[in-house]
Amino acid sequence: MSSENSDPTNPAEVVDLFCGVGALSHGLKRAGLRVLAGYDTDEGCRFAYESNNDAKFYKADVSKLSAEDIKKHYSGQAPTVLAGCAPCQPFSTYKHRYAEDPQWGLVGKFADLVVGVEPDFVTMENVPSLVAYKNGEVFNGFCAKLEAAGYQVSWEIAKCEEFGVPQRRRRLVLLAAKDQTIELKAKSGKDLISVRDAIGNLPPISAGETHPDDPLHAASSLSPLNLMRIRASRPGGTWRDWPEDLRAECHRRDSGKTYPGVYARMTWDDPSPTMTTQCYGFGNGRFGHPEQDRAISLREAAILQSFPGDYAFAPEGKKLPFKEVGRWIGNAVPVKLAEAVGESILRNLGSSANEPRIQGETV
Template sequence: MGKKYNIVDLFCGVGGLTHGFKTEGFNVIAGIDFDSTCKYAFETNNNSTFLHENLITMHSDSITALYPGKSLKILVGCAPCQAFSTYSKNKETNDKWKLLYSFSRIINDVRPDIISMENVPNLLKYDSGTVFRDFVANLRNLKYHVTYSIVSAQDYGVPQRRNRLVLFASKFAEIQIIEPTHKNNKITVRQAIGHLPPIEDGVEYKNDKLHRTRKLNPINKRRIMATPPGGGWRDWQPELLLECHKKESGRTFRDVYGRMHWDDVAPTLTTQCIGLGNGRFGHPEQHRAITMREAAILQSFPENYQFYDPSTTMSTISICRHIGNAVPARLGQVIAKSIKKHLEIYDNE
């Protein structure tokens, strides 16, 4: 795409969305995020600049100045979605939804030619839909053509059951997301991570520090050994059950202590995706939870994606947060392909 189309990625994290655009040949000028620990991964894997800024207070002129003169300006981003997520426990105190209003403010000032926003589907319902309606109304008041839809990432080659809200806005015409590429040929867990070297729980693979998994205590080791592929705690003998599972209220937690199935897609990856008790994150065959590298691949990051500077140390918690919060790289590529197709039709300059 040369230098004609230039992108700034807001709330960029470690670069899942940016990587999708770079794969499609777009020029990503910069990614902006409040979390400085994302800098190494973003810059190393994407050959782009990371700006450590608070987008609530960052002046829009600084963003406008990033774009070269006479270039077509594309602004993309995924405002942190914890407030909108069904996993969020503190919706009443979590004010991260305000970041979407910051996104709107920046759009008002920068006036990009094309915009894309990705988030969780629950944003459509959060606060009775007010936050999302305000975002769309602002775009339409600025005369953008707006489209949005709920996208199933597995239909586009992400080996994971992950539904996302994808919005496009353009000065030219409506942007339609490309047709599903894997509607009838999902990429399975086996296809995604089945080739990785087997390891024991608590062991690190010598050639990849991210291919390591937590050590299980004896009772959890027995639990994973008693769990069939695709199964969970309902398959255990009574002596393995947690007290909460014995209560009527505990029966609603179907997906904790579950195993993945080789021939299915993975469940939705979260920031706690290497914890056996935090979801259906047990390896399909080996008696352990998945590793950070396996989680990253299931998020459709390339196998060689670097998440931390090897000359330093970074906590497992931070890396898992980066992986779980990321836009799947392949979904980023789908968003980029959709915009590219749009530009081929409507940009005649």
């Protein structure tokens, strides 16, 4: 579908595969692209996706989609974008997965869909370790399929904090365009956004409490032992700061001494550590609040992923599935990184990519 037919009031149309709760779609939307549809197998993501992105959610297994299923969404009157982040767990260094994990094949399926759909632009985001996974077989195969179909491909390991995300996170970002070079826009050059900048103005809550005005500003409870541990923790410190009687048995073994980044507090004046699918748990990483005696709340985790402060994850009045929401947030593409991707696409269309068409709160 050629960009010669583009409508300047509708610079590009997007279909988002593996969309989750819509972080990638939201960033592209904020940049000024029109998101049409998102596909994911998790029905629980429907509300967040549709209510925040003005786009339709389709519960479907991407491995079973055809090119025709995707093509039907595009109007034929604007440039087209196919976006996606295949599940990263098989490639993650956080958790070993067997080489035969069927999810790694989804990257190849995404490439096949690109070849069949022939969008003007492609973007894929994933963990950096995908590049070396299976000696580069998966990633190199993806790039080779696109190049054989006439795409020019660029990629980099992006430092998310350099794109306005208040979090130290490394992500593989790939961009491809038909018959033209495309690269991720230059970094902002602005000062990094700290934890204090991002969440310092949120009202205080206690462990196990939910703020009455925001059901997402909810913190997991702490056992009496972990409450003593967090009270003995200092921002930027480790469990080594604790009295001996508070240390876990695994920390007392020699093998446990190489894991200082668990049961720890964040620091106010630096970006946060990488958000994971268990970022709401004090014992799961450096996820302790810098000052309050609790782990960060779900809302704080979402803001550190650069979701807008009012991003809705469940209908008003409905009880939030706490751990599910934590997983959705941890799995998300940082919204500000996605926005940079959208601005990069707009720049190649001749739009003023430095002036996002949708303004609003970012962190």
